Amino acid sequence: DEAGLRAHFEKVIADDRKIEPRDWMPDAYRRTLVRQIAQHAHSEIVGMQPEANWLTRAPSLARKTILLAKVQDEAGHGLYLYAAAETLGVHRADLLDALHEGRQRYLSFINYPTLTWADTGALAWLTDGAAIVNQVPLCRSSYGPYARAMVRVCKEESFHHRQGFDSLWALTHGTPAQRQMAQEAVDRWWYPALAMFGPPHHASVHSEQSMAWRIKRFTNDELRQRFVDICVPQAELLGLTPPDADLRWNDDRGHYDFTPPDFDELTRVIKGDGPCNRQRLAHRRRAHDEGAWVREAAAAHAAKHRTPHHG
Ligand code: 3HC
Numbered sequence: 001d002e003a004g005l006r007a008h009f010e011k012v013i014a015d016d017r018k019i020e021p022r023d024w025m026p027d028a029y030r031r032t033l034v035r036q037i038a039q040h041a042h043s044e045i046v047g048m049q050p051e052a053n054w055l056t057r058a059p060s061l062a063r064k065t066i067l068l069a070k071v072q073d074e075a076g077h078g079l080y081l082y083a084a085a086e087t088l089g090v091h092r093a094d095l096l097d098a099l100h101e102g103r104q105r106y107l108s109f110i111n112y113p114t115l116t117w118a119d120t121g122a123l124a125w126l127t128d129g130a131a132i133v134n135q136v137p138l139c140r141s142s143y144g145p146y147a148r149a150m151v152r153v154c155k156e157e158s159f160h161h162r163q164g165f166d167s168l169w170a171l172t173h174g175t176p177a178q179r180q181m182a183q184e185a186v187d188r189w190w191y192p193a194l195a196m197f198g199p200p201h202h203a204s205v206h207s208e209q210s211m212a213w214r215i216k217r218f219t220n221d222e223l224r225q226r227f228v229d230i231c232v233p234q235a236e237l238l239g240l241t242p243p244d245a246d247l248r249w250n251d252d253r254g255h256y257d258f259t260p261p262d263f264d265e266l267t268r269v270i271k272g273d274g275p276c277n278r279q280r281l282a283h284r285r286r287a288h289d290e291g292a293w294v295r296e297a298a299a300a301h302a303a304k305h306r307t308p309h310h311g
Contacts (some may be wrong), residue, residue, distance in 0.1 A: 013214055018144035021087040029213055032206065033143050034088050035104075036215065038095045041081035042106035046099075046280055048074045050114040050123060059117060066163050067120060073156045080153065084145040100285050108266055109192035111274030115185075118171055118178075122185035124164025126193035126231070132157045133227045134197065137217035146215075165234065172239050179239070186235070187243040195261040195269075197224040203263070228256050 005024035012019055019025055048071050055071065058064035082092040098104040109127050114120055135154050141147040171182040198204055198220040210216040218226075228247075235242055242258075250257045268274065 013142055016140075016142075016214065018147065019142055020144045028209075029215075030088050032210060032213070032215065033146065034085055034090055036206075036210075037081055037085040037088075037146055038090075038098070038104050039106060041078050041085060041095065042099045042104060043110065044074045044078035044081060046106045046284055047110050049280055049283055050110060050112070050276075051120050053114050054117055054120045057117065063167065070124070070160050070163065073160065077153050077156065080149040081146075084143075084149045087145045096288065100281070100288065102272065102281070105270060107196055108269040108274065109189075109196050111269050111277045111280060112188065112192050113276055115188070116181050118168070118181040118185035119188065121164050121167030121171065121182065122189040124160050125168055125234075126164075126186070126189045127196060128157050128160040128164060129231060129234075130193045130196045130227050132161060133223050133230065137223075140214075140217060142214040165238070168238050168240065182238075183240055186240045190242045190244070191261045194224055194227070194258075195263075195266045197221070197227070199263055199266065200260065224260075225255055228258050232256050 006026065009019065009023070009025055009029075012023070019029075051067060051074075052071050055064065055067055058067055082095065085095060086092060095104065099106070109123075114123060132154060135150050135157065139147055139150040139154060141150065168182050168186075171178040201207060201219040201221045204220050207216060207219055211219070232242070232247065232249075244259045247256060247258045249255075269277070272278075
């Protein structure tokens with residue numbers, strides 16, 4: 001009976017074990033996972049755009065190869081995550097419809113432009129760094145397929161993060177103009193990266209329940225602080241300065257003090273009014289339409305191999 005199933009679910013969560021697709025779960029748990037995993041998957045595939053913007057203009061063959069590998073990895077992450085969402089009984093085609101119709105979203109930072117080559121480095125160093133801080137705890141998320149997808153995603157994000165650092169390192173050890181280009185890119189990407197962690201805890205509608213279910217392990221603010229603490233020494237190594245005059249080590253807290261992102265701006269970008277929201281969504285819809293023949297061909301191929309004379 002339902003009370004027994006619910007008690008079992010609560011016990012699995014309390015024991016820090018995993019909920020698997022065939023296990024009973026409360027509807028609200030399922031809905032929360034679909035919301036978060038779909039948004040996560042959409043972020044991976046729409047997140048290909050700001051970097052793909054520079055593929056044809058990478059400054060060397062080596063940089064181009066690395067960037068191409070990274071952009072392809074993002075597509076792969078999208079695939080693992082759509083597959084994880086499908087274990088909850090939804091269909092990828094419906095999730096994509098929801099994205100294209102604006103009923104589901106992707107992360108805010110993707111709606112900012114990559115104005116120079118240095119932006120690809122800053123974007124990777126900062127936003128992939130932030131993604132790792134957010135996703136490492138998700139490897140211990142209570143839902144098995146999501147947690148397992150995150151393990152591989154985090155390994156690949158770690159490569160993305162390092163190549164971003166390496167790209168900025170080359171620029172900061174180059175000409176004064178290259179160093180300045182790197183600094184300006186960091187000035188642009190610092191706050192979009194801090195905003196990735198979401199609204200402050202008091203305004204985070206889902207955190208409390210998601211933490212009780214052990215989908216999330218930390219508040220948005222705890223992860224944002226962790227990110228700043230990791231990032232500042234790396235910025236010092238690069239010789240780059242985050243655009244925050246109040247950023248300084250606080251000995252009493254054992255953390256860096258910093259100015260939080262502008263959460264009104266985050267709300268505007270989430271609602272669709274960031275610098276590139278319209279462009280990103282239009283491009284995504286166009287890519288989907290132009291890929292229709294591939295989906296049709298793949299479906300026809302699969303149907304042929306399902307006919308009886310093929311066994
Ligand atoms: N961008 C867009 N929407 C955001 C957001 C952001 N930065 N932060 C919060 N929101 C939304 C939430 O989705 C929620 O809206 P909804 O109810 O319509 O879904 C609302 O704001 C309130 O926020 P909450 O804090 O209550 O929401 P959550 O508890 O879900 O926490 C989160 C938000 C921390 C973003 C969480 O959902 C999460 O950890 N998601 C998975 C992380 C993720 O998506 N990573 C993708 C990284 S992108 C990437 O790696 C690609 C790159 O490499 C190119």
